[in-house]
Amino acid sequence: MSWYARAANVFRQEWLLRRLDEELAFHVAELIDDLVAGGMPPDEAKTEALRRFGNYTRQRERTRDMNIVAWLEALVADVRYGARQLRIDRSFTTVAVLSLALGIGANTAIFQLINALRLRSLPAVQKPHELAALARAEKFMTSGWYQARHQAFTYAQFQAVGRSQQAFSGVLAFGTARFNLTRGGEARYAEGLWVSSNFLDVLGVKPAMGRGFARVTDQADCSEAGVVLSHAFWQREFGGSAAVLGQDIYLHGRTLPILGVTPAEFIGLDPGRRFDVAVPLCMDTLYAQEPRARRLDRRDAWWLTMVGRLKAGWNVTRASAHIDGISPGIFQETLPPSYRPDNAAKYLKNRFIVEDASAGLSALHKAYEDPLWVLMSVAGAVLLIACANLANLLLARASSREREMAVRQAVGASRTRLIAQLCTESLLLAVLGSLVGLIIAQVASRGLIAFLTNQDQPLVLSLAFDRNVFGFTSGLAVLTCLLFGVAPAVKATSTPPALAMAGGRGTAQFAEKHRLRRGLVVTQVALSLVLLFGALLFGQTLRNLLTAEAGMVPEGVLVASVDARLPELTPEHRRVMFDQIEQRIEAQPGVVSVAQVSLSPFSGSGWNGTVRAQGAADAEGKESWFNSVGPGYFETMKTPLVAGREFTAQDTASGPRIAIVNEQFAKVVFGGGNPVGRLFRSQAPAGKPEPEYRIVGMVRNTKYYGLREEFKPIAFVPVTQDENFSDSITFMVRSQVPLGGTIAGIRTLMTEIQQGLLVEFRVLDEQVAQSVLRERLMATVSGAFGVLAIVLSAVGLYGVMAYMVARRRNEFGVRLALGAGPDHVLRLVFSEAGRLVVIGLIVGVIGAYFAARYAQSLLYGLQFNDMRTLAAGCALLAVTGAAAALVPALRALRFDPAVVLSTE
Incomplete structure (x- = not known):
């Protein structure tokens, strides 16, 4: 019989036994017929046939064993028994499955993004x-x-x-x-x-x-x-x-x-x-x-x-x-x-x-590769904390099942067989947690996509459950089973049967199990500190970026981009029309100021080139960024003018070329000081003279592409003198009324001035927010994981302290009977909890140092070894640990010495 047929027989044993009974009965009947044909009376023939056939039950079982896969049968039996046990203890099962589901779901959600962006081959593309x-x-x-x-x-x-x-x-x-x-x-x-x-x-x-x-x-x-x-x-x-x-x-x-x-x-x-x-x-x-x-x-x-x-x-x-x-x-x-x-x-x-x-060329993957792997590590740490928490629960549950294990060993079950049974229960929990985790992952991954999507760059990803996701989730299920299931299974079967059935526990066995539970709590505290430290660093990074000096005030500024590529419009007509649009916008209710610009800040577009101070050699050229702006631009953006003047309507193409530079330009090109009145040249095609600009003003440094960048040297030139300016323009509009009304008014006046103009509206502070989308993702997700880690660690510490207090009930009662005060008992409980927290914090500080060092490139405005942030994380965990130990400590004070002594 093939292996597949034998495996199938495990799940159809009633049919198999019925068939075996029919086959064995046929053989016995054939033997009886042969004996009767030889002259033996039927009754004697039946007795003789059964004697020759041998033990019927043994033959039936031996034949059955030959027609099934024994280990698969044992596994099925373990699964059924484990399912009954989990169904009996539904509270434990619910807590365990949800803990695993959160950890596995978080990891799977992030892996789905990585898989969609990097690992999955391009669909519909040959080879x-x-x-x-x-x-x-x-x-x-x-x-x-x-x-x-x-x-x-x-x-x-x-x-x-x-x-x-x-x-x-x-x-x-x-x-x-x-x-x-x-x-x-x-x-x-x-x-x-x-x-x-x-x-x-x-x-x-x-x-x-x-x-x-x-x-x-x-x-x-x-x-x-x-x-x-x-x-x-x-x-x-x-x-x-x-x-x-x-x-x-x-x-x-x-x-x-x-x-x-x-x-x-x-x-x-x-x-x-x-x-x-x-x-x-x-x-x-x-x-x-x-x-x-x-x-x-x-x-x-x-x-x-x-x-x-x-x-x-x-x-x-x-x-x-x-x-x-x-x-x-x-x-x-x-x-x-x-x-x-x-x-x-x-x-x-x-x-x-x-x-x-x-797998394609995903710009999104390049931008988010490091953050996604960091978040995957964070989610993995949360899963480890959940596994440690679950292992603690299983150890506590094992204490209540010691007599059950002892009875089963007494009736012949080997310790290996019992460990396999307990590991099967753990595997069931892991599988259930993975299934629920997949549901959580689908919701979470779609939430991440929505988080990363904006109007300008809609994110479209296939989150199909392919073999990569299946393999990853299956691997997590097996790994978590090994992490939280094996050690408790070994410890649950370590108590000698005679001692367990007598109702006693050896001091060595109790100490060993308690050491394991303490070790798990220390691990949870250490990992929680790593996650909390990272969350605080990413949160401070986001705060530093949002409060960083951008050189402008984006709140209340509307960006209106106009595309005037119409055949009937000449460049001269466009110039006049853009000025007319500016005047009409400025007359709108609530508009404080308006200015023209070729490149709006934080738009992602750029214009750079090489500039040289007057008299500098070609080899002394410096890289600079440019922008074309109109009169009133710096007033609209609230960028302070340090020296000189702003552009005016008199700065036309017929006049000398002029520019306004920022402080960084003055530092890089001229070595610092006031550059007003000085000249610089910018690059031009070979064979053509380089245009020369006279600086008429200097403004504060401003960001160009995003908040994270260092200040760049920037030269601003009038839009009326920009040779590259032609068929489109952007208006920066500062309004003191809700921007929705301003948008409606601009849309109306555009139609009145010229049919066919295309206009696109953006809110500047939303563009600024989009420039820190990666940092916001890191702060939000790591913060959520950090809170979850603290909660799981607090639950783990509470469980260990409650177990310790219950086991030392008699000791506390005797101490109280002998005159010890409540403060003494509280000191005993809090000192035990304090030792675990302090050891965990020491280990966590080491881990946090190396983890934060890996993430240094994602930080802004602080170092990975920022001591104040680390101290804040340690203090928060210490307070959490004290809160988790408070309830068990108060419970220890409620023990009645008379009841305890009578029991003793």
Whole structure:
């Protein structure tokens, strides 16, 4: 009989026994018939047949054992018995399952995010393990125009790599974009991708409907340009209509035919970020209304990400070595003509490298990789505390089952068999905790996604229960079973049967079990201090960021971005129209001030370049960041003017170039002091004169990208003198009334001034809050885990102290009878609790030091070994420990000496 049939028989034993009875009865009847045929009377034949057959019951059991898997039968029996025991003690089961579920659920929720962002292969992509991404060895050795979530390259570099490389069967390029779907009014955007024509071919993605891009659409004429829709966008915008192919879609002022629809599973190459439409790269030339904005021609426009499919026999290491070898020629070929000699030297030193891209290129993963692993460690520590708590409960439960274990050993059960039975009960708890934990994980993971999602960057992740999640959760169930189940099972069966049945307990056995329970409490306190210290550090980091000097006051400021890329508007008309819009906004009720700006703070967009003080050599150039602002900008942002003046309406393009710089600019470029009246030059394309600016004012330092960054040197130039300023502008509006009314008023006046303008509104302090989203996540989640750890530790300490007081009941009664005062008994209980807490704190301080050192890069405004924070954590745990010991201590005072002595 096969193993599978024998295993199946374990679960159908009634059928098996019935069949065995029929088979054995058949053999006995056959033997009786043979004897009767030989002349023996029927009665004697039956007796003789049974004698020859042997012990019927023994034969039946032996045959049954041959037809089942013995260990599986024992396991099933243990599971059934364990289930009955857990059902009897429902309070214990509920506490145990919930404790495990919280720990396992928290770990699984974070693992689901890591799995979705990093571990899961790209869906709908053929052989994703062959995908590799190109990157630069030195990420920040270039300057120019950056518009990408990942490491970005120029179109010239994409072409050069495609011509020179031998490692890939194909190399694709893509960049991110946002396309407006409306013809006027408030913008409604579709998340877009700029893609090379071989994008779908290299990925091996076959459209669910229609076709992909023709190869010729990489050419500048875009003769066969069209778009491919994502499946979700097709369903959302077109109702899943099959007639969509060939229809036109309006994208940012142009209508393009729809070529196809991607499969429902395809998410692109950036897990977590959805895309709606894919547009060929050549369309960038058509969307750029001025030659300088055409990124296909600009060698300093960093906007594309490159991914290749490795040829057969190639791996990432070999491909990286090959790409490194051809890098010098590619960088030489694609050198931006605007780079001065010092920038050019840095550029030519760079090299390409190759990285694995089988799971995609998640910008979110890169931003949250360290925080997620830290939170996973924190959740793991919570699970360890829960396991220690549960082990304590099992040890207490084992004390009440000592007689049961003794009776079972007395009737023949081996100690190994009893340990297996108890471990099976623990495994049942772990399985139940994992099942409930999966439910908690689904809720928690969706909560984390909602936490990380904002209006500008909706987070779309598949949290499907795949084999990675199943394996992780199953592994946690087995691990937790070993952690909390084995030691209590061994201790529960360690008392000699004779001693247990006599109702006594040996001093050695009691001391050993109590030492184990004390050790578990010490572990809980130590881990709790680690978690609490981390939570306090992350909380202070968030507070430090939110109270950091940003150089501006974002509260009450509305950001209104206007896109005026309309064919009927010339640059001169736009300039006049933007001034008219500014005047109309300023006249709105409740508006205090308004100013124009090309790049709003904390928007993520940037403009940098090299500047030189007057008379400095090329080698003395310093990196600076720029922004174009209008009159009243610093007043609107409440950025203090330190020296000089602000821009005025008289600072026009016909006048000399001027600039206002911040204090950091003055320090870096001029060595400090008052720079008003001094001159500096900024980089220009080779062969062209560098523009020279005279500084007319200096303002306080302000943040540029986010609160965490150090102050950058920034030069502000008037919007009227900015050569890069053309078809869009942002208005910073400070209002003293609710911003909802201000938004409605601006929307109305935009329509009155010009039909077809696109406007997008943001609240500046919300943008600031989004810039610290990672830190807010760390503070919130670690804080919640820290509170949970303190509660679990307090419960564990309470349980041990209550058990100790109950076991020493007679001792306390005798002490009280002999004249000891209540303070003496309280001192005994609190000293015991204090020893456990102090030892746990000592161990925890060591662990907290190394754990915080690992997380140093996530902190801001304080060191990982901040003693005040550590002292606060220790004090909080000490108070918690005292509170947990208070109830058992008061209970010890209520023992009646007369009752105790009569019992003794």
